[in-house]
Amino acid sequence: MNQSELDLNQWVTIQELAKRYRQFSLSQLKHLIWKRREHHGLARCYRIIGKKGYINLNLFTMWMNGELPEQNGATDK
Structure with a gap:
C-alpha cells in the first residue's frame, strides 16, 4: 500500500x-x-465502505494511463 492509497482526500464516490x-x-x-x-x-x-463505493483518483488516473x-x-482474456 502506498501513500496515495492512504490519502483520504483522494477517495471520492462514483457520483462525485x-x-x-x-x-x-x-x-x-458504474459499468466499469x-x-x-x-x-x-x-x-x-x-x-x-458500508453501503458506498469509493474510487481513488490517483489510482484511477494511473489505471487510465496503464501505469499500475x-x-x-497482464494480458486481456
Whole structure:
C-alpha cells in the first residue's frame, strides 16, 4: 500500500467522480466498476465502505494511463 492509497482526500464516490469529470457518465463509471474484475488493476482503485463505493483518483488516473503494476505484463482474456 502506498501513500496515495492512504490519502483520504483522494477517495471520492462514483457520483462525485462523474460530476468532476464530465467526460465520464455515471452509467459508464458504474459499468466499469461492475466489471472491475475483468480489467487488470481496476479493482485496486475501488473500495466499498458500508453501503458506498469509493474510487481513488490517483489510482484511477494511473489505471487510465496503464501505469499500475497489475497492468504491466497482464494480458486481456
